[in-house]
Amino acid sequence: VARRVTLADVADRAGTSKSVVSAVVNGRAPGVIRFSTDTRDRVWSAARQLGYVANPIARRLAGGRTQLLGVFTYLTVFPLDADDFYHPFLTGVEEAAASRDFDLLLFTRSDAGRRTIYRGGANSLQLADGAVLFGSDEDRAELTRLVTEQYPFVYIGHRDIAGMSYVAGDYAGGTRAVIGEIAAHGHRKISYLRGSHDLEIAADREQGYLDGLRAAGDLEPLIRRVDTDRDLAAAFLAELRRGVTAVVTEGSERAGQIRRIGADAGLRCPEDYSLAGLSGRVYDPDTGPGLTTFAIPRHEMGVAAVDALCELLADPGREPIRLTLPCPLRRGTTVGPPAGLGASERPGTPT
Amino acid sequence: VARRVTLADVADRAGTSKSVVSAVVNGRAPGVIRFSTDTRDRVWSAARQLGYVANPIARRLAGGRTQLLGVFTYLTVFPLDADDFYHPFLTGVEEAAASRDFDLLLFTRSDAGRRTIYRGGANSLQLADGAVLFGSDEDRAELTRLVTEQYPFVYIGHRDIAGMSYVAGDYAGGTRAVIGEIAAHGHRKISYLRGSHDLEIAADREQGYLDGLRAAGDLEPLIRRVDTDRDLAAAFLAELRRGVTAVVTEGSERAGQIRRIGADAGLRCPEDYSLAGLSGRVYDPDTGPGLTTFAIPRHEMGVAAVDALCELLADPGREPIRLTLPCPLRRGTTVGPPAGLGASERPGTPT
DNA sequence: CTGAAAGCGCTTACAG
């Protein structure tokens, strides 16, 4: 294998120094490093004759940057289920990384079967200039440590960790819009059947729910915690008996369960009750098509996370970046006028 | 931002030299570079305390390994369509990389919008110890050059390039099995409506088709090239008029078209004609469920590609590795007995 | 206006 042509070879041939060759080849204006147009031409022709190609690795080493962006997830990066929730984040990250001239480093190694950032004590993300992290199984202690060490990273998803940058979806706003949509159909008793965890996104949804009710004319909050499937069936039917005409819940899985429970009880949706999701797929194998919900701009969140990371890299001293992207309403077919309302009383279709 | 911890820092702390730290950290047996177990322990504890992580760029420039496996595709790595054909390759690659203790390096950067291995003339894959490549839009000149440069890589897919390693699906065997299945139902005139390209996989399918006919008792080959959709309709109907009772074709897209053409002509499948795919999805939005075809073990191919690559890395001088993984028959509902055959004449269900 | 030198963070002969 022939030895590769280096910068030094070109400099020799052109009868000048490596500095000048570097400047010329990199198309630097003759500002910091000055050279005559004659020199420049000699350099170019020498480079061409020798077939010089800069070694990207050496470039990166000298530049002090790896031009590598890390991607860390607590589960597999490539979802086994191709229809995975996280997939669009990745397409966004890839698109933005490519346009910013970074390659992507996927941390796939695991420590005794478990993915962890601090493998054997050291921050494995250090291989990259910075990283984008996501996933719902995060280890908050690790994230905190990452912040302490001032490693540049952006989380995709709302996480209130001091000093940490994140890009989130506006679940509160999305929920508000869903409640607004339901109220616009004339519903007055809108119940929120919520799961039991108390993470940031749960709080965001609850806030959006309360805000939505207030905006709809100070409707009464009807929040029911449902921990088990059995809870869910009981809670749902009890709410209807109490006069609730519309129900919202997180995710399309639970929305699907509610539909089944309703169907088992001989109830049609939206004729007998209205139903909406707070995020989750619009189409779901279980739910069927047409669940009214809000969309999470996942691809855009991936792009925004990389952009934020690049800003962090450009200005290491800066404040954490916290972005919240709009989650637009997705009108489906599961919200209609309340059952009790005669056709004449129905408000017009909301715009 | 804290300066990154370097080898020199660890050496200082451990009270030894960089050479020793390098050897210890890389797990070199105390052969070439000798050190006491005491020194080794001091190095490890210093590395742990400092959180040392080697810079892959520097490692690579100095001629070492990075424990990074490259993934290069000519399209985006993360398919925009989550149901993408290539997705299972990636899950296999990730799984195998993790188990072999490699991280994955995704080459996402592009040169003027086009993905290319030789960006600006230099092999951009160099940063990784080796790479897995795939995609149908490959640039064969680049692949040849990669072989010439002795860069370790494995292609996923059958490509006859001298000296190149690949992991392929056994399309010939899969096609043979499909033909066998059709023949077992009693068909004697089985036509192959094939697309026009002449790449390796097309040749493999044709070979499998011919072998299958021979095995079924020297049936007559009936190969029709179809370049356009219009060709397809004409060819399909013409074949049926000539007495053909079963048709095979590549991919589920074309199979779907054939079904539509058949339906437009009032023909039912499999009552009026039998149809089978030669690979392609079992379920397809267009084709509907139940296309008889053969499966491509994509996840397994991804795993096998990484395994092969690791063997290449372990023994750089070795012969290229060429693996062909079985493509099992997938029985659907589109193959039945020929229309002309009375129930009494029908052979038993094939085992 | 131009070149010699240091440095990026590693690895690997080589000298003691």
Add this chain to the structure above:
DNA sequence: CTGAAAGCGCTTACAG
């Protein structure tokens, strides 16, 4: 048994 030194191929102050 161990360490000082050269080298990988660049970039970028800095000195002339």
